[in-house]
Amino acid sequence: MELSKAGLTHAAIVDAGVAMAQETGLESLTIGTVAERVGLSKSGVFSRVGSREELQVAVLSEYARRITERALLPALRAPRGLPRLRTMWSSWLDWVRDEKLGSSCLFISGAVEYDDRPGPVRDAVFAGLAEWRRQFARAVRQSIDEGHLRPETDPEQIAFELFSIILGAHNDIRLFHDARAFTRARAAFDRLLADIAVSG
Amino acid sequence: MELSKAGLTHAAIVDAGVAMAQETGLESLTIGTVAERVGLSKSGVFSRVGSREELQVAVLSEYARRITERALLPALRAPRGLPRLRTMWSSWLDWVRDEKLGSSCLFISGAVEYDDRPGPVRDAVFAGLAEWRRQFARAVRQSIDEGHLRPETDPEQIAFELFSIILGAHNDIRLFHDARAFTRARAAFDRLLADIAVSG
Numbered sequence: 001m002e003l004s005k006a007g008l009t010h011a012a013i014v015d016a017g018v019a020m021a022q023e024t025g026l027e028s029l030t031i032g033t034v035a036e037r038v039g040l041s042k043s044g045v046f047s048r049v050g051s052r053e054e055l056q057v058a059v060l061s062e063y064a065r066r067i068t069e070r071a072l073l074p075a076l077r078a079p080r081g082l083p084r085l086r087t088m089w090s091s092w093l094d095w096v097r098d099e100k101l102g103s104s105c106l107f108i109s110g111a112v113e114y115d116d117r118p119g120p121v122r123d124a125v126f127a128g129l130a131e132w133r134r135q136f137a138r139a140v141r142q143s144i145d146e147g148h149l150r151p152e153t154d155p156e157q158i159a160f161e162l163f164s165i166i167l168g169a170h171n172d173i174r175l176f177h178d179a180r181a182f183t184r185a186r187a188a189f190d191r192l193l194a195d196i197a198v199s200g
Numbered sequence: 201m202e203l204s205k206a207g208l209t210h211a212a213i214v215d216a217g218v219a220m221a222q223e224t225g226l227e228s229l230t231i232g233t234v235a236e237r238v239g240l241s242k243s244g245v246f247s248r249v250g251s252r253e254e255l256q257v258a259v260l261s262e263y264a265r266r267i268t269e270r271a272l273l274p275a276l277r278a279p280r281g282l283p284r285l286r287t288m289w290s291s292w293l294d295w296v297r298d299e300k301l302g303s304s305c306l307f308i309s310g311a312v313e314y315d316d317r318p319g320p321v322r323d324a325v326f327a328g329l330a331e332w333r334r335q336f337a338r339a340v341r342q343s344i345d346e347g348h349l350r351p352e353t354d355p356e357q358i359a360f361e362l363f364s365i366i367l368g369a370h371n372d373i374r375l376f377h378d379a380r381a382f383t384r385a386r387a388a389f390d391r392l393l394a395d396i397a398v399s400g
Contacts, residue, residue, distance in 0.1 A: 168364025
């Protein structure tokens with residue numbers, strides 16, 4: 001796919017916005033700070049991405065695209081059922097881990113930054129996290145169908161617990177800088193799976 | 201305890217700061233906005249609490265005092281072992297639930313707001329959450345000593361998992377406005393406890 005010059009500029013603005021949001025939070029993103037970073041005038045940025053809110057939404061949308069491409073799609077190629085559920089969860093944990101230190105998952109940090117501020121940014125954060133929850137619940141449902149997990153398993157409940165473990169790991173890495181977070185997250189995941197797996 | 205007029209003013213400033221931080225985040229707290237809320241001049245607030253950062257730390261310290269008084273101390277009166285661990289965890293979940301809608305737990309939201317910004321505010325958030333983790337780990341250790349939990353149980357691991365469930369519930373209430381969060385959090389807690397409890 002060849003991008004026009006205008007398309008390239010738009011992509012460069014959003015790319016800079018993603019990097020900045022990861023460093024200092026979605027809330028710190030303004031037309032002015034992004035303009036400075038990419039070497040454009042404020043009106044140049046505005047004419048391409050629109051308002052500050054539209055910039056924030058564009059940044060979240062690009063960030064979601066990257067997670068989908070790098071974490072979700074590869075996981076969906078794993079065999080249906082438990083292998084796919086395991087890969088999907090590991091991919092998200094790896095995503096949280098691989099982010100360079102000092103940067104956060106924009107959806108996890110955005111949830112806390114925007115949960116009490118109705119508007120398109122909160123809606124985009126909500127949509128992104130809800131999508132991951134749906135993907136987890138679906139993978140659990142398929143694992144039940146495949147006979148890998150017990151039939152009485154509640155997919156929404158397990159999706160909640162899988163997500164909670166990711167939030168715990170995110171906190172322990174970002175705030176506590178505690179590398180044991182991954183071992184602990186994996187141990188929690190394995191225990192949960194052992195509880196609901198069909199034995200034998 | 202009788203408070204001097206100066207003490208009362210200081211308490212009123214910090215109280216207003218706690219309320220504002222719960223509504224719009226620690227980051228939104230400035231000497232100016234708090235001054236307006238309590239009807240003092242900016243210099244009047246500054247002379248009593250110091251810099252903006254000192255105000256934020258004072259707000260976190262008062263918030264921690266309230267959690268300790270209303271959630272932690274009552275839990276510590278429960279019988280040592282599993283009853284105390286259950287009460288302690290429920291108290292924290294209730295604390296997250298009882299906060300009025302649109303307000304967050306300052307430590308949970310503060311963790312995301314300040315995890316990448318070294319300084320006294322981050323240190324205060326770190327200290328507050330680390331203290332809860334220590335209390336959980338201690339209650340788990342005592343439950344092992346009392347013969348309520350299996351001897352091979354890892355207290356730090358369980359403290360991590362208990363905390364993760366609270367984070368999950370906080371997210372589902374604040375962002376998703378999903379009242380099922382509490383039932384799910386309790387189900388996750390019960391399953392975890394069932395895994396590590398000494399049966400019979």
